[in-house]
Amino acid sequence: MYHGIDTQAIFNCVAASHFREQLSWLKEHYSIVPLSVLVDAIQFPSPANKMSNLASITFDDCYVNFAELALPILQEYKMHATTFLPTGKVGYYNDWDEGMSGFHKMGIMSYDMLRQLPEQAVEVGSHGIAHVPLDRLSHDEIEKEIVQSRAEIEQNIGRPVRFFAFPFGVYPFKYRLRLREGENDSLGGYRAACTTWWGRYNTIKDIHVLRRVTICDFDTLDDFKDKLYGYYDWLVMKESVGRYYKVMRATF
Numbered sequence: 001m002y003h004g005i006d007t008q009a010i011f012n013c014v015a016a017s018h019f020r021e022q023l024s025w026l027k028e029h030y031s032i033v034p035l036s037v038l039v040d041a042i043q044f045p046s047p048a049n050k051m052s053n054l055a056s057i058t059f060d061d062c063y064v065n066f067a068e069l070a071l072p073i074l075q076e077y078k079m080h081a082t083t084f085l086p087t088g089k090v091g092y093y094n095d096w097d098e099g100m101s102g103f104h105k106m107g108i109m110s111y112d113m114l115r116q117l118p119e120q121a122v123e124v125g126s127h128g129i130a131h132v133p134l135d136r137l138s139h140d141e142i143e144k145e146i147v148q149s150r151a152e153i154e155q156n157i158g159r160p161v162r163f164f165a166f167p168f169g170v171y172p173f174k175y176r177l178r179l180r181e182g183e184n185d186s187l188g189g190y191r192a193a194c195t196t197w198w199g200r201y202n203t204i205k206d207i208h209v210l211r212r213v214t215i216c217d218f219d220t221l222d223d224f225k226d227k228l229y230g231y232y233d234w235l236v237m238k239e240s241v242g243r244y245y246k247v248m249r250a251t252f
Helices: 016-029 035-043 064-076 111-116 139-157 221-229 234-251
Strands: 004-006 013-015 057-060 081-085 122-126 163-165 192-198 210-212
Touching (some): 004 064, 016 221, 064 081
Parallel strands (some): 163 192, 192 210
């Protein structure tokens, strides 16, 4: 999981030179596939689909720097990425980050730019509308964020929207049963959804709460390798304990 790419490592942006190094390493050690292929392998496992060797690249927020800097490098390595758009911020910038230490203003792509992204290299998913944590909203507001954002993107770029990424990675536990696959045409309208929960592996039960490996602006190539080798997997247990208490609070 990435956010932005810049000429140098800066707030929420991996340096383009580091991104190229990371893709080069990934190409040697993994089969980089579109998120749809990875989800197929999760849902329909077979000996031909060795999950331990598959990986997908995702970018949250649809920044202009994705088109300007990330896409040419992805194309150089013949790799695919999915980028998630907050529809209420189209043509605007990452105002939700204002006030954070090191804040760096980044423009978000317009629909004209999004339509120009090559389909063979990029898929556009939804990141909601307002880029707010969904656990702060009512059920009706959550439904709007999930359903209307998909419809707007499809209408404006003329492509199906199959994937959702929770803003800030926050899952609304209070309404988890009503958002389950097939109910209310909310998350059930998507093939899969991504969180920011740490994890190198996913299963069919995770299909609407996919785990990802966060790549940070300050990561060295050794840090990147350590994350993919599993040296940060202790975060899975730590985050699981935190989510357990969130579920308990939401339930009672």
